[in-house]
Amino acid sequence: MPIPFYRHDLGQEELDAVAEVLRGEILTTGDAVREFERRFAAYLQRRRAVGMSSATGGLHLMLTALGIGPGDEVITTPLSFIATATAIVQAGATPVFVDVEEDTGNLDASRIEAAITPRTRAIIPVHLYGQMVDMVAIKAIADHHGLEIIEDAAHCVEGARDGLRPGEASAGACFSFYATKNLSCGEGGAIATDRADLADSIALMSVHGMNKTAADRQRHGYSHWDMEVFGWKYNMSNIQAALLLPQFQRLDRKTEERRHLAVRYTELLAGIPGITLPVIRPGCDHAWHLFVIRSQAMARDAMVERLIEAKIGVAVNYRPIHLMRWFRDRWDYAPGDFPVAERWGDEVLSVPFYPGMGDQTVANVADCIRAMVNGTC
Structure with missing residues (x-):
């Protein structure tokens, strides 16, 4: 019999969770998403999590929320999925590549300082295949030069290194729940951070910058909403969250x-x-x-x-x-x-x-x- 590259294990529990959402009134961002965010933050031991439509959206909004854009440079690895670099371009900044370690494939921290210029604003390390990069070394470099760190943890929900979890030594970490990921809802993502202001900003930008969601209007009755900031359509739906929630156990x-x-x-x-x-x-x-x-x-x-x-x-x-x-x-x-x-x-x-x-x-x-x-x- 053929051996597939990947086979998901979603089953009856996920079907039941989605059915419960379908019996409700809100299919977009609502209570299931909020419960997922609470449980995901708790799992990672981070203060906040925000459900996203993808890790790509999370990287883009993390950069934007940190004020990184045109004229800025962001150091990252050339050995990753293209979204690590294209999210930098989406934010208007320029990706600057640094080579990787020969024996792990992870970003080589010893090469980072040579790539720093007056335009450098951030470093995006990628925890490739599930092994975290040397966050102790990268944080020391970032702190010395006044740079932000955004972790691409698309492969690394469960990982740790030197006592650090994703998002602990950085502004935050971005995660993917793509079809083949360890935690999966087909398409989806999240950011996790200890900075409440950053989480609030990203949550607002992920719904076009609108200060009231469909769930807010359903729960409290219609009232006029406003667009407080420029935003994008990057929010997670209750259906995606329903697929994710049973997997925690x-x-x-x-x-x-x-x-x-x-x-x-x-x-x-x-x-x-x-x-x-x-x-x-x-x-x-x-x-x-x-x-x-x-x-x-x-x-x-x-x-x-x-x-x-x-x-x-x-x-x-x-x-x-x-x-x-x-x-x-x-x-x-x-x-x-x-x-x-x-x-x-x-x-x-x-x-x-x-x-x-x-x-x-x-x-x-x-x-x-x-x-x-x-x-x-």
């Missing part, structure tokens, strides 16, 4: 299962010539959103093709942002600009990884990779 169990699967993959892939895995730093509680390998044994794209032929689902996370056509055309990036990220982009491969896949499926994938490298398949 099994999130820890799913995290443990992911960790178990990661251990099994690591054991079974050990010793295959030319196959390497990202190093897990000491003091890191990995969220295990993705399990990736790097292939020096055979061309990555050839391995992708062979795995697909073997009916094993795969993905590439990620090809470097700076070599995407739009970024090359706009800023004249070229191969060699960020060589470590480019090596990752040429070699990295994400294999099937999701709760419920079981040890035997992990073994089947690992056996197939070993056979390909050994030339027996």
Whole structure:
């Protein structure tokens, strides 16, 4: 039977929660969203959370709420999903890339200060694949230079490092609940922060800057609303929140299962010539959103093709942002600009990884990779 790259585990509890919302009067932002925000903030041990339509929207509004825009520069990584950089462009600022660590793929904190200019306003580190970056080092740099930090934690709801959770050492963190994420509602996101003023500003901008929502008008009766600031349409709906809420009760169990699967993959892939895995730093509680390998044994794209032929689902996370056509055309990036990220982009491969896949499926994938490298398949 084919092995999918990902399979969600949403079921009857989520169906029941959505049915309850459908029996109500408010399908857009309402009580279910407020309950999700409360529980999400509590899970992360942050003071506030704001439900969003995507992590991209969260990054955009976080930058905007911090007053970062035209003429400003924001340091980030070239090894991420494109939204990390395009959100900076949406805010009117300029992304400035810094290369990544050879052994983790995460933003290399030791390279950040060389990229700081008088126009630098913020740093956006990405907790790639679920492993947090060195937030202690990045916060020290940011504090020294008076910069803001916005964490792209799209992969890292459950993660921690050096005793820090996402959003703890920064202005806030942005999360994704896309279809393949550990906590998922198909499309959706959130920001989490300890700064109430920032949360209030983002919540207002996420509903076009309107000071009354549909739920407010339904609850209290119609009264005129005003547009207090310029805003966008980035709010979360009650339907999305209903899909998310039941997942909190099994999130820890799913995290443990992911960790178990990661251990099994690591054991079974050990010793295959030319196959390497990202190093897990000491003091890191990995969220295990993705399990990736790097292939020096055979061309990555050839391995992708062979795995697909073997009916094993795969993905590439990620090809470097700076070599995407739009970024090359706009800023004249070229191969060699960020060589470590480019090596990752040429070699990295994400294999099937999701709760419920079981040890035997992990073994089947690992056996197939070993056979390909050994030339027996």
